[in-house]
Amino acid sequence: MRSDRRASDPFKSPEDTNPLLWPSVFISDYMKKNAKVVEETLETLRDNLEFLKVFEKTQIEKPEPTWTTKNSMIMDLNTLKLRDFSRGGDGIPMIIIPPYAGHTSTIVDFNTKQSLIELLLENGLEKVYSMDWKSATEEMRYYDIDNYLSELDICVDESGGRVNLAGMCQGGWLGAMYAARFPDKVNTLVLGGAPIDTDVGDGTIMKYAHKLPLEFFEGLVSVGGGVLKGDFMLDGFKSLHPDEQYFGKYVALYKRINNLEYVKRFELFERWYEYTIDLPGKLYLQVVKELFKENKFFKGEFVGLGKKLDLGNIKCPVYLLAGERDDITPKEQVFNAEERLGTDKSKIVKDIANGGHIGLFMGSIPLRDNWPKIIEWIKMHSAG
Numbered sequence: 001m002r003s004d005r006r007a008s009d010p011f012k013s014p015e016d017t018n019p020l021l022w023p024s025v026f027i028s029d030y031m032k033k034n035a036k037v038v039e040e041t042l043e044t045l046r047d048n049l050e051f052l053k054v055f056e057k058t059q060i061e062k063p064e065p066t067w068t069t070k071n072s073m074i075m076d077l078n079t080l081k082l083r084d085f086s087r088g089g090d091g092i093p094m095i096i097i098p099p100y101a102g103h104t105s106t107i108v109d110f111n112t113k114q115s116l117i118e119l120l121l122e123n124g125l126e127k128v129y130s131m132d133w134k135s136a137t138e139e140m141r142y143y144d145i146d147n148y149l150s151e152l153d154i155c156v157d158e159s160g161g162r163v164n165l166a167g168m169c170q171g172g173w174l175g176a177m178y179a180a181r182f183p184d185k186v187n188t189l190v191l192g193g194a195p196i197d198t199d200v201g202d203g204t205i206m207k208y209a210h211k212l213p214l215e216f217f218e219g220l221v222s223v224g225g226g227v228l229k230g231d232f233m234l235d236g237f238k239s240l241h242p243d244e245q246y247f248g249k250y251v252a253l254y255k256r257i258n259n260l261e262y263v264k265r266f267e268l269f270e271r272w273y274e275y276t277i278d279l280p281g282k283l284y285l286q287v288v289k290e291l292f293k294e295n296k297f298f299k300g301e302f303v304g305l306g307k308k309l310d311l312g313n314i315k316c317p318v319y320l321l322a323g324e325r326d327d328i329t330p331k332e333q334v335f336n337a338e339e340r341l342g343t344d345k346s347k348i349v350k351d352i353a354n355g356g357h358i359g360l361f362m363g364s365i366p367l368r369d370n371w372p373k374i375i376e377w378i379k380m381h382s383a384g
Contacts, residue, residue, distance in 0.1 A: 047257050054253065054263060058270035065106040065272045069117050073132075075158055077151045079143065081132040082158065085117050089126030092187050092382045093159040096120075096130040097152070097171035098361075102233030102276050105132045108168065110362040111268055119367055123375045129159055131171075135277035141226030143280035145177070145287070149305050152178050156185050164378050166190035168361045169329065170287075173297060176337070179316065180309040188381050189314065190374060192321040193329045193360045196311075196337040197298045198291060201330030204240050209292035217288045221281035228284040230276025240327065298340060311340035317347040317381045319374055321360060328357040349377060 057063070067083070075082040086093075096117065098105035108130060109117045120128050131152070136143070152174065156163050164187050167175025172194020179186040198206055220232050238245035249266075256262040296302040300310045318341055322331035335350050351373070353359070353366040360366055 047254070051254050051257050054257070054267060055250070058267055058274055062275050063271060065104050065275055067106055068109045068111055068115050069121070071130075074129075075155065077154060078134075078140065079148055079151050080134055080155075082155045083130050083132050085121060085128045085130065087121055087126050091125075091127060092162060092164055093127040093129060094120060094125050094164045094166065094378070095155060095159060096128070097165065097167040097175045098131060098133065099169035099171050100133045100148075100174070100279070101170045102228075102230040102237075102279065103272060104275060104277060105130060107272060107358065108361050110272070114362045114364055114367060116361050116367065116371065119371055120375060123372060124379060125164075125375060127159075129155070131155060133277065135230070136227045136280045136283075137278075138226060140280045142282050144282045145174070146305055147280075148174060148283070149178055149181065153182065153185075156182070161185060162187055164188045164190075164382060166192065167194055168192045169194060169357065172196070172334075173291065176311065176314070177297065177302070177304050177309050179314045180311055181304050181307065181313075183313050183315055186314075186316050188317045188319070188378050190319045190321065190378070191334060191337065193323055193326055193334065193357050194337075195291070195329045195333045197295065197333050197339075199295045199298070200336055201332035202327075203330045203333060204327055205329075206292060206333070208236075209288055214285070214289055214293070217285060221285060224278065224281065226281045228279040228281055230278050233279075234274070234276050298336070300340070310342075311337065312342040315342045315344075317349075317377070318343050319349045319351065319377055321351050321353060321366075321370060321374070323355050323357055323360050323366075324352050325355060326357045326360070347381075 069085055071083040071085045073081050074084045096108050098108050109115045112118070117128055117130060156178075162185055165175045165179065167173070167190070169192070172191040173196060175189060176191060176194065176196060179189050195203070195205070198209070221228055223229075224232065253263070253266050290296045290302055294301075297309060298311070300308060300312070302309050318337070320334050320337060322329070322334040324331075331352065338345070338348050338350065341348060351370055353363070353370045355363040355366050
């Protein structure tokens with residue numbers, strides 16, 4: 001009778017007779033009946049995990065950006081390192097002054113396909129140097145514009161004493177100041193997205209600088225222990241496009257998480273964008289007050305290295321490059337420099353690039369359409 005009862009038992013396998021293993025039976029049966037649903041669920045899980053992995057790498061780990069083009073560090077100063085990308089040859093050296101606005105200088109050497117430095121070299125400028133800004137330490141909190149002008153002067157002397165300068169964004173007004181202070185040391189001057197006349201245009205940075213009291217900016221420096229934290233600047237930049245920066249770019253990444261080329265581009269840009277460097281508090285407050293609130297440099301009232309700096313002292317050829325959709329430095333802030341420059345009008349070029357602010361020095365379209373013209377212009381004024 002027992003054998004009959006066992007024969008009529010509905011369980012047919014050892015797994016079925018062990019209640020601990022019943023879930024595996026049900027799961028196996030479910031997977032067989034719902035194979036497509038299970039496959040889609042697993043794909044979604046894989047996508048989620050891959051998205052989280054990219055998010056963690058770019059938004060939490062934040063590895064330091066690296067230079068793309070081979071170079072050697074030839075000087076290590078207090079505010080910067082001077083990097084030499086030269087490939088031999090003679091002629092007047094080129095010094096790039098990258099932006100100093102909370103991010104590293106590697107934006108001018110972004111990747112193999114979007115490198116301003118590589119473009120300069122490939123198009124015949126064989127002696128190319130770039131300043132590599134350091135993050136401000138507590139010991140640097142009292143550094144001001146004079147400290148940066150002085151070390152730029154050391155770089156110029158180290159490079160031969162007479163150079164072609166290209167200043168990007170905040171590096172642009174520094175380059176223009178240097179050319180006004182030491183006009184004989186600058187052969188040509190390129191200003192890309194550089195705020196020279198900060199009273200004009202519809203730039204968001206200008207609006208904040210004029211609207212908010214100086215005490216607000218002093219508070220930021222105080223919270224940073226005497227330096228302006230790069231993270232504060234990054235938050236400010238993100239607030240210009242909050243929907244994109246806090247939501248849109250992550251949605252776009254998730255939708256394209258299986259597009260390896262897109263993910264690679266996302267990781268590369270975010271690695272640069274999310275990794276920040278700090279600025280000396282005194283320098284930052286000097287820029288806010290004297291350059292943006294009071295517009296002293298454009299008016300000829302700013303004192304640098306013991307002398308009033310007059311744009312009229314600049315007599316070398318000048319190339320003014322602005323972005324068509326630049327909401328950081330509107331074109332008027334760049335182009336109005338022409339009114340005060342001492343350069344002959346025939347040697348001033350004004351050019352509009354198809355792009356925004358950052359794109360001026362790393363965007364594929366400006367690198368393709370504008371910078372080759374700039375390079376030929378530099379070569380023309382450097383011959384002989």
